[in-house]
Amino acid sequence: MPTPASLVADLVLEQVGSRDDGDAPAGTPARDRRTVVLGIDGRSGAGKSTLASDVVTILERRSPYRGRVALVRLDDHYQGWTGLRAGAEAVRPVLAALGRGEAGSAPTWDWHRSAPGPVRVVPAPGRPHPRLVVVEGCGATLLHDHLDALAWLDEPEAMRRARAEAREGDVSSWWKTWARQEDEALALAAPYRYADLRLTASE
Incomplete structure (x- = not known):
């Protein structure tokens, strides 16, 4: 039975990847x-x-993406426990720059200091x-x-x-605050409308 990671990788390779290759003239450098x-x-x-890491592992080995996959984790850019939307929006200029063939940069957040962290550049220098x-x-x-x-991941709240909690210990100090921001994000951009795949990580 296909794993969630293999289903997402297949989506990229078979649907998005084929369209992307078709858009580029023959002989276009990578x-x-x-x-x-x-x-x-x-x-x-x-x-x-976990799903993102698994997908990157699969696609890093496959043409046309071999060795040319970048992973952007929004966790690195959320501006604290009330900064979900701001963190996502901070990554928007990175994606715009990459789409122009340029490097993009976005501020990070230092969770230990509860303060802005260093600016991150994608791709990293030398990549x-x-x-x-x-x-x-x-x-x-x-x-x-x-x-x-x-790809949208669905799981029951209890799970x-x-x-x-298994990963971080007691989450009671931030769980409800974060859930409210998730609700706001869902209202602004309904994932069920945009998702190409709806999965559960436990499938």
Whole structure:
């Protein structure tokens, strides 16, 4: 039975990838081809981070994306426990720049200091321009106008909370605050409208 990661990878390779290759004239250098952007969204604890890592592992080994995959985790850009939307929007200029064939930059957030962190550049210095960017995190659907494909992860709240607590310990200080922001993001950009795949990480 296909895993969620293999289903998402197949979506990129068979649907988005084929369209992307068809748009580029024969002989176009890889650096000049359009960057494909995949979004992976879902509520906290749905399994997005693991799914994104697994998808990157698969696609890093496959043509046309071999060695040219960049992973952008929105967790690195949320501006604190009330900054879900601001963090997602901070990544928008990165995707716009990558679409022009340029490097993009976005501020990060230092969760230990509860303060802005260093600016992150994509691709990282010394890395080739990516052919595929995977944007993973709550609110990725807010960037739907930059996405070529979107996978939405569904899980019951009890399962999601248990996962979050196994990873981080007691989540009572932020769970409801974050859930309200998830609700707001869902209202602004309904993932069921944009998602190419709806999955559960436990499938």
